[in-house]
Structure formats: C-alpha cells, structure tokens
Amino acid sequence: MPSKLIENTMRVNRLPHIWCPGCGHGILMRDVAQAIDNIGLDPDKVVIVSGIGCSSRAAGYMNYNTLHTTHGRAIAFATGVKLANPELTVIVITGDGDATAIGGNHLIHACRRNIDLTVVVFNNNIYGMTGGQYSPTTPHMEKGTTAPYGNIDYNFDIPKLAESAGATYTARGTAYHAQQMTKLIENGIRHHGFSLIEGLSVCPTYYGRKNKKGSTIDMYNWQKDNCIDVKKAANMSAEELEGKIIIGEMSVADKPEYTDMYMKIIEKCGGNK
Amino acid sequence: MSKKLVIHSAWCKGCGICAAFCPKNALEIVKSKVHLKDDALCIKCGLCELRCPDYAIYVEKEEE
Ligand code: SF4
Ligand code: SF4
Ligand code: SF4
Numbered sequence: 001m002p003s004k005l006i007e008n009t010m011r012v013n014r015l016p017h018i019w020c021p022g023c024g025h026g027i028l029m030r031d032v033a034q035a036i037d038n039i040g041l042d043p044d045k046v047v048i049v050s051g052i053g054c055s056s057r058a059a060g061y062m063n064y065n066t067l068h069t070t071h072g073r074a075i076a077f078a079t080g081v082k083l084a085n086p087e088l089t090v091i092v093i094t095g096d097g098d099a100t101a102i103g104g105n106h107l108i109h110a111c112r113r114n115i116d117l118t119v120v121v122f123n124n125n126i127y128g129m130t131g132g133q134y135s136p137t138t139p140h141m142e143k144g145t146t147a148p149y150g151n152i153d154y155n156f157d158i159p160k161l162a163e164s165a166g167a168t169y170t171a172r173g174t175a176y177h178a179q180q181m182t183k184l185i186e187n188g189i190r191h192h193g194f195s196l197i198e199g200l201s202v203c204p205t206y207y208g209r210k211n212k213k214g215s216t217i218d219m220y221n222w223q224k225d226n227c228i229d230v231k232k233a234a235n236m237s238a239e240e241l242e243g244k245i246i247i248g249e250m251s252v253a254d255k256p257e258y259t260d261m262y263m264k265i266i267e268k269c270g271g272n273k
Numbered sequence: 274m275s276k277k278l279v280i281h282s283a284w285c286k287g288c289g290i291c292a293a294f295c296p297k298n299a300l301e302i303v304k305s306k307v308h309l310k311d312d313a314l315c316i317k318c319g320l321c322e323l324r325c326p327d328y329a330i331y332v333e334k335e336e337e
Binding site: 001002003004005006010015016017019020021022023024025026027175176178216217221 | 279281283284286287288289290293294322323324325326327328329331333
C-alpha cells in the first residue's frame with residue numbers, strides 16, 4: 001500500500017513511474033503533490049500541464065486534470081486553459097530543455113504577461129529522454145553526448161531569466177532539499193501572477209555518468225553541500241560563494257495579473273452580462 | 274497516536290537515497306530492495322519518505 005498522500009494525489013495504477021532509479025524527478029513530483037495537498041485545493045480545480053521530456057511524464061502520474069502537450073508548448077497550452085477558466089489553478093511541469101530551449105519564447109512571453117500560472121522546471125541539466133544532449137542549463141564546459149569535449153555555451157540562470165522577463169515570483173530549490181522545495185512551490189501556487197520555481201533535479205543516468213559525478217548518492221550530497229540558502233548567501237563573500245548555487249525565494253513582486261486585466265477589458269466592452 | 278515505518282517494496286528501485294540520508298542509519302539495501310535493519314533504530318522522522326523518488330517508504334500515523 002502506498003501512503004495516503006500518494007493515494008490521494010497520484011494515479012497509483014500507473015506507478016511505479018518510468019524514471020530511472022534515483023532520478024530526482026520523483027522527489028520533485030512528490031513536492032508538487034504535497035504543495036497542492038498542503039494548500040487543500042479541490043483536485044477538480046487543478047490542472048497539470050506538461051510538455052515533452054523526462055519531466056513531462058509527470059502529467060501521466062498526477063491525479064488531477066492533466067494535459068500532456070507538445071515539446072516546448074506546455075506554457076502556451078496552459079495560457080489558453082487559464083484564460084478560458086481563470087478560476088482554475090494551472091501548474092506547468094516542464095524541463096530545462098522544454099522550458100528554456102524549445103519553449104523559451106513561450107516562457108519569456110508568459111512571464112511578461114504576468115499570467116497566473118505556476119511553472120515548475122525540473123532541471124536535470126541535460127536532455128535525458130533523448131540520450132544526454134547538452135541543454136541550455138548544462139554548465140559551461142560540462143559534457144553531453146553532443147559536447148564530448150565540454151560545452152562551450154554558458155548556461156541560463158532560469159529564475160533570473162524569468163524575473164527579468166516579468167515573472168512576479170521566482171525561486172530555486174533542489175530535489176535534496178525536499179521540504180524547502182515544497183514550500184517554494186506552495187508559495188508559487190498561492191502567488192497571484194506568474195510564478196517560476198526551478199527544481200534542481202538529479203539525473204544519474206545521463207548527466208551524472210557523462211560528467212563523472214560519481215554515484216547517485218554523491219550527486220545528492222553535492223546538492224546538500226553546494227546549495228546555499230539565499231538568506232545565508234547574503235552574508236557570504238564572493239569567494240565563499242564561488243562554485244555554489246543559491247536556493248530559496250529569489251524575487252516576489254506585486255503587479256496586476258493578466259486574466260484579471262483581460263476580464264476588466266471584457267467588462268468595459270459590455271461583455272459578461 | 275503511534276507511528277509506523279512502511280515499506281512498499283514493489284515500488285522500490287534500490288537507489289539507496291533513503292538509506293544514505295537516514296539520520297539513524299536504520300536502513301540497508303539488500304538485493305536492490307530497501308530493508309529496515311531494526312525498528313528500534315528508526316525515529317519515524319520521515320526524511321526517507323521525503324526523498325524517496327519512488328514513494329516506496331513512508332511513515333504512517335496509526336490511530337489508536
Ligand atoms: S534520464 Fe535522467 S532525468 Fe531522465 S529519468 Fe533517467 S535519471 Fe531521470
Ligand atoms: S529511496 Fe525509495 S526507491 Fe530508493 S532505495 Fe529507498 S525506498 Fe527504495
Ligand atoms: S523515518 Fe527517519 S529514522 Fe526511520 S528509516 Fe526513515 S529516515 Fe531513518
């Protein structure tokens with residue numbers, strides 16, 4: 001028997017999931033479910049939208065209204081769902097490639113509109129499903145099957161990218177820091193506006209193996225030892241922060257939300273009577 | 274209310290994350306499946322549940 005939380009939030013007949021042993025995506029998916037459960041949302045009013053990639057399998061397992069869409073387009077579909085049904089809580093589960101490469105344009109424009117979506121990016125630093133090609137978040141000089149000598153691109157900082165494009169809630173957590181990640185997702189869902197939460201995952205199969213990151217446990221230990229909370233980081237020097245990753249809430253802003261403004265326009269034009 | 278550690282072995286993929294981060298070293302992996310070494314070691318903190326990617330281990334609250 002699985003736990004009550006899993007029975008209440010997942011399609012248990014579809015489990016165990018397809019993700020590799022030790023993959024951080026399973027932990028992150030649980031964090032999303034726990035966040036929804038903590039808020040006490042009516043499952044009928046929750047929509048999970050995903051794109052394509054390892055991360056996007058989540059839509060098949062989570063027991064809500066779910067929409068598994070085309071590569072990179074999850075945010076575009078989610079925008080349609082939200083605009084037609086503003087009362088729904090719409091959560092996008094996407095990956096680093098899906099959100100910032102194939103769907104990069106959808107991401108920045110949804111940020112710019114400040115539409116009330118919660119986007120959770122399961123960042124495994126690579127294209128896992130298609131065999132380990134480097135992605136926009138593969139760190140500089142790390143390896144992928146398409147970068148056997150090291151990736152000369154510089155990686156995106158996803159929360160920063162989202163914030164500068166107009167997202168009004170941005171945060172970063174990790175698979176290791178499950179409690180914090182759950183809280184960040186919860187805050188993102190509660191926030192009225194565009195929320196982006198990056199969840200650093202662990203991909204032992206491709207990213208780990210290609211880059212000699214050691215065992216699965218070594219990869220989780222790396223997150224434990226190298227991710228610094230944003231509040232603690234504020235009191236650390238640049239040298240101390242060298243090679244570290246900052247986690248926690250990155251930005252929160254208050255700005256009119258897209259569907260609210262849209263409804264006002266409809267009213268102004270005499271609609272909805 | 275007492276608490277019980279439950280292992281749903283069918284879903285366990287033997288990744289070892291739960292065992293590696295158990296503060297009491299109460300878990301071990303035997304033939305690619307998790308086992309509780311001794312229930313007396315386990316403090317029912319639930320950290321294994323939070324980090325199991327496969328929902329194969331959890332702490333259950335039992336009503337008495
Ligand atoms: S390839 Fe990597 S990200 Fe994809 S399921 Fe396997 S471990 Fe997870
Ligand atoms: S973390 Fe879960 S899947 Fe991994 S060994 Fe422990 S119980 Fe099994
Ligand atoms: S509940 Fe805590 S002490 Fe018990 S096995 Fe899990 S992590 Fe270890």
